[in-house]
Amino acid sequence: MVTFKKAGAMLSATALSVGLLAPMASASTLGNERMETLPIQVAQTNSTVTKEDLMKRFRELFPNEFSNVSEKDFRTGAGFSRTTDSTVSYELSFTKHIDNQYVHGSFRFVGETLELESFYYQPVNTKDVLFPAKYSKEEAQKVADKFLEKFNKGEGYELVPNAHDFYSSSILTQPVEYSFMYEKKNSGIPISDQTINIRVLGDGTVSSFYRTTPPKNNFTYDDPAKKQNESSIANRLQDALKAQLSYTIVPDYSTGDHKVKLVYEPNSQVISGIHAQTGEWLTLDGLSSTLSAKPITSIVSAPLAAKQPNMTAEQARALAEKLLATDIKGVQLEIGAVDETTSETGKEVFNIQYMYNYRNGGTGTVLTIDKATGEFIQYSDIKSHLEVESDDSEADVKLTQKQALDKAIALVKEWIPSSAHKFALPVNDGYHESYNNSYNFTFPRIVNGLTVVGDNISVGVDANTGALVNLYISDYGDLEWPAATDILSEQEATKMLKDELKLKLQYVNHPKVGNEQHYSLVYQSVFKEGSSAGIDAKTGEWLDAYGMSSSDKPKITHPTAAEELNYLIHAGILEVDESFNPDASVTKEEALKILLKSVTYMYYSSRYNEYETTDQTFTDITSEHPLYSFVTRALSMGMLDTSTKTFNATSPLSNQELAKWVIGTLKLDKPAQLSDIYDLKYSDAAQVNQELRGYVALAYGLGLLEAENNLLKPNSEVTYAQLAQATIRLAHKMNEYQINNY
Known part of the structure; x- marks a missing residue:
């Protein structure tokens, strides 16, 4: 039998010629509303779905939302099947210009009943979505719980507490977004691949929904009553658990460099878990009564000649x-x-x-x-x-x-x-x-x-x-490989792993165990920071999924800037220890790092990298300097300029210098340079550098910096607390002025 390997759109030649499958921006310029009445017919199912069907389902799910978007703003996408099954999904999306910003929405429906599989919504950014957000995480969870009720009628989804969010934004110009993971349960036991993720913006708007529930139905499940005793399984895991030393490459996204750490991790054979009924080990190839540990054997013992050196x-x-x-x-x-x-x-x-x-x-x-x-x-x-x-x-x-x-x-x-x-x-x-x-x-x-x-x-x-x-x-070439000396012993690391070992009982749909519609009951090992956790062999600290230390970060107390400082600390923007003094002066180097990490993604790309092409820098910041990528990024943004010739990284940052940085970031250099037009009615205005007079006037006039008792204190050194507050205000102004420096 010959069929379409993937379901394609069964459309007339006329429909194809005007591009129903074209990107939304292109389709909107065609001026052919007749296209929107054409059905989407899918070869493998012979089902027909129209825009009217999708809009009806959309309004059932969102009766009171998206009031600023009309039906004519929506575009449909052709149905298609997935790689591994024949379930068809359909796209409904819109893009609209509102308040000088583009608003986007995309919705995906699956199957004959048009169940919502996912949606993504990017509304107009307002001050309420930025830090400090209007909604707390607890308030946002109530919003997510209420939204879940539309899809959780008797389906048994429950919130996963403290679920790790891999996509959390840390820069202050982007919306605060809370992530909540719900997992489906059968007989009170989690099903590993049936989850719902809901994200809520800082103003209480639900911004995305994603359901991983497989499209199949009529699943069968192992009987929980037949599972083996947890303590006996735990003993087997304890006996088999062993720390394995390896190198882990940790990228520095701000410089493009890669560092290498010596890390202890659990032996890989133990991680997959044990079948709760049979007591056999779960492997990629199915169940096994024994664990196999293969020795490390090189592919070849000596280097082979290159295939075609110096290729053109x-x-x-x-x-x-x-x-x-x-x-x-x-x-x-x-x-x-x-x-x-x-x-x-x-x-x-x-x-x-x-x-x-x-x-x-x-x-x-x-x-x-x-x-x-x-x-x-x-x-x-x-x-x-x-x-x-x-x-x-x-x-x-x-x-x-x-x-x-x-x-x-x-x-x-x-x-x-x-x-x-x-x-x-x-x-x-x-x-x-x-x-x-x-x-x-x-x-x-x-x-x-x-x-x-x-x-x-x-x-x-x-x-x-x-x-x-x-x-x-993914050969990273020549890196600095630390010697395996002055590290935890294998026995010490193994004890740390065993002390933190816990079991999680869950249902797993394994392609090599049972059949495609059967869920096996599996005990899986969970450690302090999750099943993929590692231990820094040098320091003994637990590492997170990114290879970073996961020790609890300190919480700072301060009379005026505690909230701002703690956000920067917990976002990884500001690194501190127990000796940190919020009222200490900050150097230009530290201030520049904090500002840039707060308002732009400091991702290095060797292909699209302004750092390699810029001919601007300071005489004391060469391409080998560790601050080079930050300085050149700040120059490209307008935060810095090279009029001073040297940067003086270790010197303290003054209030008037900070004023120039923030006004330059807002692209207000030209009005700031008209220094004679500004009347500074402050007691110490005469102390302001004449060339910086306009920058100071604008920075204080826009509320980015604040005077005390009518004093600018232009030459005073900026403290960490003051910088944290100024950073938040700058991020809000960048959002207001729609300045994006990704």
Whole structure:
């Protein structure tokens, strides 16, 4: 039987010609409202959904919300199926200009009953959403709980206390947004992959909703009455638990540099958990009665020659044309730009953009090749994702996992030979991916006999032919690898892990245990900061998911700036210890870091990086200076200028200098430079530097800085407390003036 591999839109030629599937901004300019009456018909289900159907469902869920958006503002998207199942989803979205800002909303409905799977809403930013927000976290939770009632009628979702939020914003120009995770339960036991996430803005607006509930139904569950005793399982885990020392790479997003830490983590075989009924270990490949610990064995014992040293752009294009060629009927390969650039790990590379074009659209991605060696950094065979006619019968799995691993090793030697000696054979079993019928393996990097977390080769091979499906290498090159001396012993780290070990009983839908619609009952190990927690081998501190110390941060008391200081501390913007004095003077270096981390994302990108292209800096801040990225970022924003020639990083920051920084950030330099037009009616106005008179007048006039007893104190040194308050005020003004420095 021949069907569409992915459900596509069954539309008339007329509809396609005017672009129903075009981006919303393009569709809005067509002036063809007749398009919106066309149905979305999906091949695999023969169901028909109209905009009217979607709007009706939308108004059922949001009867009182979005009053400033009318039906004509909405656009629909064609239904499509997911990679692993045939459930169809439909898009409804709008973009509207309100109060000189763009308001966005996007909603996704799934299945025949048009259940809401997700939505995202970005309203007009007001002062109420910024720190300090109108709603506290406790008040926001009540909003989220009430919103959940629309979807939780008898479904058993409960709030997960203290759930980690990976997407929390820390910069003050962005809205305060609270995240709440709810997990579904069966017989009072959490179901691992059935959750709802609701986010609430600081003004009480629900900004997003995401449901991970699988589209299937009629699930079966292990009987909780048949589970083994928790204490006996805990004893088995305690006996098997062992701390493993490895290197962990921690990126510094503000500089693009990477630091290496020695970290103890639980042995990987224990992390997946134990089947609560059988007592067997849960592994990627199913259940196992025993734990297997594979030795670290290098792929090759000595370096291999590079595949094609000093590759040219022409050679890269030729390789791509040969590698990516296809004989699929109706599909045409288009090689786009061959971009010579630098990767995030500092390598000179070729990024080759390519597309597979077919009748109703196209699918594309990027092939990345190391310029120095001619070897792959990133490759993915996307031909299996093309929306073209294809045989939909079940794919053959002809290779065993061992045979597939042998193929993967051969492919590493073929496509990235000069790096093969840095990596070891997989220490964990590979896994089979049914949606594209491939085996996938991870080859860890080895340094000084230790594995490197986050630096590996990922290889996917076709389970039928052994052909390369995808390959990615994250080799960070030469880093400073600390010696494993003066660290916790393995026994000490193991004891720390055992002391914090707890069990969490939950239902897990494992593809290699039972069937696709069955949930197994599993005891999983949980440590102090979660199952992926690690311990800094040098300091003995627990680390969070980002490799940062997770020790409790201090809470500062201060008569006027406690709230502002504590926000900066807990957002990671201001680092303090028990000796911190809020009323101490702040240096220019520290002040610049605090301001920039507060109002802009200090992300370094080697490809789109103004730091590399700027010819402005100070004579005492060279490209090797640790403050260089901050100074050049501030120069590009207008916070600083080089009129003073030197920056003097360790000198204290004065009030009038801070006034110039904040006014420059607000792009008000030109009016500030008209110093003669300002009448400063302050007792000490004569002490203000004439060149800074306009900056001071504007900073105090806009309320960014505050005078005491009619005194500006222009030459007084700024304290941490004063800077914290000024930082909050600056962020509010940037939001008001719509100045975004991401």
